[in-house]
Amino acid sequence: MEFETKTIHSGFAKEDKFGATIIPIYENAAYSYQTAEELQEVFEGKKFGYVYSRISNPTVTEFELRMNAIEEGIGAIATSSGMAAIATTVLTLTQYEDEIISSDCLFAGTYLFFKDVMNKYGVKVHYVNINEVDEWKKLINNKTRLIFFESISNPKLEVPNLKLISMVAKEYNIPVVVDNTVSTPYLWRAKNFGADIIIHSATKYISGNGSAVGGILIDTGIYDWKRSSVNQIKEMSQKVGRLAFIITARSKVYQNIGFAPSPFNAFLHILGLETLSLRMEKHCYNALQLAEYLQNHKKIINVNYPGLKENKFYDIGKKQFNNKFSGLLTFFLESKEKCFKFINNLKLAKNLANIGDTRTLVIHPDSTIYINCTKEEKNLAGVNENMVRVSVGIENVNDIIDDFNQSLQKI
Numbered sequence: 466m467e468f469e470t471k472t473i474h475s476g477f478a479k480e481d482k483f484g485a486t487i488i489p490i491y492e493n494a495a496y497s498y499q500t501a502e503e504l505q506e507v508f509e510g511k512k513f514g515y516v517y518s519r520i521s522n523p524t525v526t527e528f529e530l531r532m533n534a535i536e537e538g539i540g541a542i543a544t545s546s547g548m549a550a551i552a553t554t555v556l557t558l559t560q561y562e563d564e565i566i567s568s569d570c571l572f573a574g575t576y577l578f579f580k581d582v583m584n585k586y587g588v589k590v591h592y593v594n595i596n597e598v599d600e601w602k603k604l605i606n607n608k609t610r611l612i613f614f615e616s617i618s619n620p621k622l623e624v625p626n627l628k629l630i631s632m633v634a635k636e637y638n639i640p641v642v643v644d645n646t647v648s649t650p651y652l653w654r655a656k657n658f659g660a661d662i663i664i665h666s667a668t669k670y671i672s673g674n675g676s677a678v679g680g681i682l683i684d685t686g687i688y689d690w691k692r693s694s695v696n697q698i699k700e701m702s703q704k705v706g707r708l709a710f711i712i713t714a715r716s717k718v719y720q721n722i723g724f725a726p727s728p729f730n731a732f733l734h735i736l737g738l739e740t741l742s743l744r745m746e747k748h749c750y751n752a753l754q755l756a757e758y759l760q761n762h763k764k765i766i767n768v769n770y771p772g773l774k775e776n777k778f779y780d781i782g783k784k785q786f787n788n789k790f791s792g793l794l795t796f797f798l799e800s801k802e803k804c805f806k807f808i809n810n811l812k813l814a815k816n817l818a819n820i821g822d823t824r825t826l827v828i829h830p831d832s833t834i835y836i837n838c839t840k841e842e843k844n845l846a847g848v849n850e851n852m853v854r855v856s857v858g859i860e861n862v863n864d865i866i867d868d869f870n871q872s873l874q875k876i
Contacts, residue, residue, distance in 0.1 A: 468535065468651060469742045475534035476527045488527040490732045494518055520720045524728040528667075528735050532681050535650045535738075536663055539686035540711035542719055543679065543731055547646060547666025548574050549724040550680030552582075554642055554662055556722075557714040558610045558695055561587040566604055566639075568595040568614035569845045570621040573834045575644070576842065592845065595625045598633050605637050610695065612639055616655060617647040617782075619820065620795050620830050620854045621847030622769050624778035627785065631659025640688045646670070647793055647820070651745045652786040661688040662710070669821030670792075672737035673744050677730040684711050744823065744859055748792030751865060752857040756794050758866050764873045766851070770794040792857040793820055801850035803876050804829050808853065810875045813860065813868035820856035825865050828854050 466474060476488070496515040498504040507514035515521055525543050533541040544550040555578075559565065567579065569592035579590045593601040595614045612634050614625050627643065634641045640661040645653060649670045655663050665671060667679035690702040690709035697717060702709035719725070749772070756770035771782040772790035782790050798804050808816050814825040818834055828834065831850045835843050843849065857865065 471534050472531065472738050472741055476530045487735065488524055488732070490728050491518075491523040492728050493522070518728065519723055519725045520715075522725070522728050522731070524735075525726055525731040528731040528738075529681065531735060531738060532650075532665070532671075533683055536683045536685065537654070537656055538663070538683040540708055541681055541683045542711065542715055543667070543681045543726050543734075544719070544724045545680070545726045545730075546678050547644075547664065547668060547680035548578060550664045550666070550682045551575055551578060551644065552722075553714050553719050553724055554664060554682050555583065555588075555611070555613075556718045557698070557710065558640065558642075559583070559588045560695075562589075562608060563610045564589045564591065564604075564606065564608045566591050566593060566601050566609060566612045568618060568623075568625065569593055570618040570623050570847055571615065572619045572644075573830075573838060573846065575615075576846070577837065595630060596623075598629055602633060602637075605639065607694070609637070609639055611642050613642045613644075615644040615647065616653055616785075617771065617791055617793065618847075619647055619793060620852070622771055622778070622793065622795065623847075624771055624782045624785065626781055627655065627658035627660060631661075635659070638692055638694070640693075647791050648786055649741065649745055649791070651742050652749075652789050652791060656685040656687065658785065659687065660685055667734045667737075668819065670745065670748070671741060671821075672734050673740065673821060673823055674737065675817075675819055675822045675824070676737075677727075677733035679726045679730045679734050682714070684708075745789070745791070747859040748821075748857060749789040751859065751862045752790065752792045752794055752855075754862045755855070755857055755865055755869070759794075759796050759869070762870075762873060764798065764876055766797040766799065768794065768796045769847075793854070794857065795847075795852050795854050797849075797851045798853065798876070799851065801829070801831070804851060804853050806876050807872050810872040811868055812871070813864060814855075814858075820854075822856060823859050825858035825860060825868075826856040830854050 495517050506512040529541040529543045591604045631641045642662045643660040644664045646666045663683045693699045698713050701713045753772045759765045760768045771778045814827045830848045835848045
């Protein structure tokens, strides 16, 4: 099936006895069995079954199966948030005194997780310009467990060359973990470019309307976990082969920490997923139109959007994302005060800390999501007090432009 069909029809594909065409919300904490022997077999892994929704849940499984089909993976784990998906992945791949190579421009939540949690437990993170391959090759050693970056960094909007990065990573037998939230699986089939593990914050474009928090990780099946330098994964591979990472992540980290999503949230992710392709076309079109308009506005100092032809990531983005560049852009005004005045005078766009909504959203990153970062950390992320981040919605683009124009006129 093609992408759009998979978003609607992949999954259980079972006939519902009542004729329902979408999986119900199984709002259960636990599941009963007729006999003690049957439940024992499920616990032993001899028989498939649901036991407790912290471990697995039918509605959540449907979301996992659908996302796995879309990303053409071998297994997926849905989580309570995008950060929980990142944490599950990183905690599965690392232990005390291990090291990570990461892009130096990250979403603030990810950076603070590395800084405040992983460093606390003895995992060292090297921050690099991920496109400077020769530089980070020097950092690789026998303790390097993964390479991490975002497909389009938020909010700096840098685009890594995944094929080049993955080629080098495979030389050194290191899995590549890609946060594909901003570009989505519709714009970018990261597996085809060498990603070993793909992560999404389902809160964003997948749900698409700001109604539910969630995340998911997918093993693409490229990496040979029998060659893993992580002992528990290597040992698991002797039992379950290529599913070693997914099973280790679920049994050793996910269910023990309690990263399970709400079944109701998983249901909302499934609903959103069915219209992802339609929405991403509109997000991309509107973002380009708005970026071009702002680029020519006398009160705007600079506009950053990979879809602008003069942007330094335009060529690589065009190749990787099929000439579409998602719905996120930033622009710069003369001061923080003018940024605030612009935001306060908007009538259509909403001022809040999310992206990927059907509505156009704006935020001043420096004073909000990066407020706990140092000036140096903000600089690496491309954040300063003159920046406004925009998640362009799917409203009529003329209404978006009119709203931005009337607000800019009041500065």
